[in-house]
Amino acid sequence: MDRFLRLIGFLVIIFIAAPLVIVVPISFSNARSLQFPPPGYWLGYYQAYFSDTDWLRPTFNSILIATATTVLTMVLVVPATFALVRHRFYGKSVADLMMLMPLAVPHIVMAVGYYSFLGNLRLVHTHMGVVLAHACLSVPIAFLVLSANLKGFDRNLERAAQSLGASPVQTFIHVTLPILRPGLFISALFAFIQSFDETVVAIFISGRDAETLPRKMFDSIRQEADPVIAVISTLLFAAVLLALLTPLAWSSIRKRLRKRPPAAAFSGG
Incomplete structure (x- = not known):
């Protein structure tokens, strides 16, 4: 049974990682379209991405919008x-x-509603409009993560701090916040990813000036299948892999430093 479960897990990993085996080589291909296996290899499409403002502007917009969405989401979610x-x-x-509710409603339905509502406020095709729409989609995810952490919080720690003379603000800063910090970080991370990866609402709300990277990729694959898409996919995969491996590497380094024997003490002559 244990071997069967390991086999199932291994097959699932292969199924998830299989597209990357195709996308990464295509990003180095010299073909004029998405072709696998590549007829040859070069770095021309990487150069095209980093030198083309039509790709760099949506990338910057996505980072800016996702960051603003994360801040707004956490400001709303924490007190709620x-x-x-x-x-x-x-x-x-x-x-x-x-x-x-936003988790149960299809994004296309939400997008139509946001387009109508934000259109009356003249926020369609603006960064602020995309941020507000993305925040509405990120709030439920952040709320689920943070509420799960808060339900398991031992309130006796707060009562002990207040019995020792700490004010509610001091108790929150020195007791509650440090314990909930992992949950807050995960909530913010999910909010950022939700906004950065969202496409359907961005197609309705964002215009040329507020165009996001997923919308640009969607338009590109629909119109011309630009191989630069493979470059962006590879870079995003590398960023995620780096984000996952960095804490593990740091933890491994800290363990090795702790296990290192102390230097021999020098005795005075």
């Missing part, structure tokens, strides 16, 4: 999570349902 998890009030179940 504390209110919904720690307090009882009339309409709490309805509030919980509304917080999670």
Whole structure:
């Protein structure tokens, strides 16, 4: 049974990683379209990506919009999570349902609604409009992650701090925040990824000035199948891999430093 489960896990990993085996070589291909196996290899499409403002501008827009979305999401989610998890009030179940509603509604339906609503506010085709729409999609994910952490929080730690004279603000900064820091970080990370990777709403809301990278990739693959798409996919994969391996490498280095024997003490002559 154990071998069977390992085999299933190995097959799942192969299924997930298989597209990367194709995309990465294509990014170094000298073909004029997405062709595998590549007829030859060069770095021309990497140069085209880093020198073309039509690709760099959407990349910068995506980073800017995702960062702003993350900040706005956390500003909204943190107090809302504390209110919904720690307090009882009339309409709490309805509030919980509304917080999670965007997860149950298809993005195309949400996109139509955002386009109509933000159009009346003249925020369509603007960075602010995309940020507001993406924040609405990121709030449920961040709320689920943070509420799970907050429900497992031992409130006796806060009571102990307050019994020792700490104010509510001091208790939050020195006790609550350090314990919830991993949950806050994961919530912010999911909000950033949700915004950076979102395509459907961006097609409706973003214009030329606020065009995001996923929308640019979608338009490119639909119109001309530009191999630069493979370059961007490879760079994003490398960024994710680096983000995953860096903490592991740092943890390994710290363990080795701790296991290193102390230097021999020198005795005075």
